[in-house]
Amino acid sequence: MRSNLENRYRRLLRVLPRWYRDEREEEMVGLFLADRTDDLDLEHGRPGWGETGATLALAVRTRLAASAAPDRAVVLGDVVRLVAMVGLLVQLSYAFRWFGQALTSTAVESPGAPAVPVAVNLVLVGGPLAMFTGHRTLAKVLAVLTALYGVVVVPLTDGPVAFLGLLWQVPMWATAAALLVGFHRDAPAPAGRPWLWACVPAAVVAADFGALTSSSAVVVFLSATAGELVPLVVIAAGAVRLVRGGSVAWTFALAVWSVLLLPVELWYLTLYLSYPSGTALTVFLAVRTAVLVVVAAALVVAGLRGLRRPPLPVTP
């Protein structure tokens, strides 16, 4: 008959994927209980915090596997790692733009991007560059700082900008979480060079195109759209992926990013729906949001179909 302690350990092991438990559960339970032979302990004892933490870490490494695991676990791991890398690129693009605005004091609190202090922008830029140059631990630390800024500081902002500021943080939080869990100890180092090259278009996307014109109507239009070329880039990348095919992991990663961009997208759409004179802009935003949703759905369908085929190798 199993003791209460053994049952508790077996419950803890449920955090591990089934394929791993099938292989290891009996062996691990034996090891857990090897030193715990006291009757009182077997009745009332519980797994320690250290064992629980180590088992949770093992669960992350096996569920988001890098190798030596079933294809689906490796694909899921690749998706999370790609979500993190794409997120860092998106973060870099926004940070470039906010950085420029902070330095030139052109930050507008509506309808453009919320004002972000220069120091925060340095962290936002530093995280991606650290990751792309192989400094994984530093990148994780900066990602945590970025997430903390969104959790602690942004909610203290007054007015409607606080809510918009929080919406902007959703992709940052997702990026930080994906970076922390996806790039675990067993995960391979990403190939830095392609991601460093991708910083160039990220900077171009961030450019303030409104400065190129003196037309106030165009400036207003661009402040709400050019600053958010990122959704258009994600839509374009998703469309290319749908047409040309490719790895399942990339397909799902782009689907995730299409969804992550939706909250801010919907906020702007709602905002401009209340402006009776902004018809063209409203139509543009409505179409862009709709296309983002369609592309996300199509990518998910394509990804699920792709899962039925043997996955292509991916190096984030």
Added chain:
Amino acid sequence: MTEQTFLVLTALAEEPLHGYAIVQAVEALSEGRTRLRVGTLYGVLDRLVADGFAERDREEVHQGRLRRYYRLTDAGVRALQAEVVRLSANVAAAAFVLKARGAL
């Protein structure tokens, strides 16, 4: 190579061991400094097996519990040798500097 991996490889270098014996051997080798958690041990073993440095040996049932033994492969022996050479070179360099200062 992490210290945990190094210690597990060293523990397995002597003879094939099961999980509990590896934990005990690592604790003894490190003079109590390193106590492997179960989740950590299997993370290390998974990596060693994936890298071809260790492989499964045999299974036994002890007091109704499964014990799976692991042994070092030839590649694992070479990896351990290389790490020993690297660490020895570091120790020699540090000892030389400390001797020059009269601190050793």
